[in-house]
Amino acid sequence: xxxxxxxxxxxxxxxxxxxxxxxxxxxxxxxxxxxxxxxxxxxxxxxxxxxxxxxxxxxxxxxxxxxxxxxxxxxxxxxxxxxxxxxxxxxxxxxxxxxxxxxxxxxxxxxxxxxxxxxxxxxxxxxxxxxxxxxxxxxxxxxxxxxxxxxxxxxxxxxxxxxxxxxxxxxxxxxxxxxxxxxxxxxxxxxxxxxxxxxxxxxxxxxxxxxxxxxxxxxxxxxxxxxxxxxxxxxxxxxxxxxxxxxxxxx
Numbered sequence: 001x002x003x004x005x006x007x008x009x010x011x012x013x014x015x016x017x018x019x020x021x022x023x024x025x026x027x028x029x030x031x032x033x034x035x036x037x038x039x040x041x042x043x044x045x046x047x048x049x050x051x052x053x054x055x056x057x058x059x060x061x062x063x064x065x066x067x068x069x070x071x072x073x074x075x076x077x078x079x080x081x082x083x084x085x086x087x088x089x090x091x092x093x094x095x096x097x098x099x100x101x102x103x104x105x106x107x108x109x110x111x112x113x114x115x116x117x118x119x120x121x122x123x124x125x126x127x128x129x130x131x132x133x134x135x136x137x138x139x140x141x142x143x144x145x146x147x148x149x150x151x152x153x154x155x156x157x158x159x160x161x162x163x164x165x166x167x168x169x170x171x172x173x174x175x176x177x178x179x180x181x182x183x184x185x186x187x188x189x190x191x192x193x194x195x196x197x198x199x200x201x202x203x204x205x206x207x208x209x210x211x212x213x214x215x216x217x218x219x220x221x222x223x224x225x226x227x228x229x230x231x232x233x234x235x236x237x238x239x240x241x242x243x244x245x246x247x248x249x250x251x
Contacts, residue, residue: 033057035175037065042089048075048082093144096175097128100142103230104131108237110138123160133237136168143174147183150174155187159195162220169240171221175229180212180222188214188222209239218243 036056044052054062066082069075075082097114104112112131129140141158143150155172162170172188174180185206192204206222209215213235214222221236 033061034065037062039092041069042092045084045089048084049080092175093142096144097142100129100140100173100229100233101131103233104129104133104138107230108133110134118165121164123157123164125157125161127161127165130167133169137165138169138171138237139165139167140171140173143172143176146176147174147178147180150184150187152187152190155184155191156194159191163195169219169221169237171223171233171236173229173233174222174224176224177226178224180214180224181208184222185214188216188220192216210235215239 033056037053040053040055041048048066050059050062050066053066057065066075070077070082074085076085094115101112101114104110108131110131110133112129114129116127116130118127127139128142129138131138131140139162141161143154158170158172172184174184188206189201193201196204204216206214206216209221212222212224212226213232215236218239221239223232223236225232
């Protein structure tokens with residue numbers, strides 16, 4: 001789990017060798033604790049020691065993670081302290097986008113790209129992750145910040161990109177354990193009404209699928225990472241397929 005989360009991008013973020021291990025021992029690592037460990041590492045990147053990166057894992061586990069990152073070339077050790085070899089890593093946003101694209105490649109056998117730029121787009125900016133999953137176009141907007149940091153403009157841009165690209169499936173993915181229902185779901189209810197008018201609002205209900213996973217007509221999804229990113233992505237994709245089978249009349 002640790003190796004795939006250490007990505008290479010823009011020459012200034014976390015760096016790893018050209019051919020890092022594809023998988024780590026999943027039985028010995030808690031994916032969520034690894035992710036939180038790496039967040040702590042970034043918060044303390046000017047002075048990295050075992051004691052200031054072990055809030056969400058044991059000191060023994062933190063020491064093991066630090067040793068692994070040193071071994072693969074992400075960190076350099078100076079006595080009891082460690083330093084990133086990169087000059088500065090501002091956040092995990094692009095790393096998370098890269099990681100989701102890699103999940104689609106390795107777990108779903110799908111072609112996937114992240115930070116995609118579309119020529120002559122009227123929206124501008126980039127599409128966080130695009131994947132060709134079983135011949136279906138999947139668009140994912142990936143947020144590494146908590147729901148309180150996501151505003152109406154960001155949700156509007158998600159829908160603008162959706163309406164420009166017309167993917168088969170669109171997913172807003174929040175890397176958080178927090179609730180989606182309090183802020184994100186109300187914002188999702190507003191955008192279709194803004195585009196189509198309040199009278200059409202009932203055609204685009206935001207319904208709960210499971211836990212903090214929601215959908216609009218089994219094609220646009222909201223999900224967080226509680227329970228695991230992989231598991232929640234699977235729930236969204238399975239729900240989409242199940243609905244497609246029902247529309248086709250499959251018993």
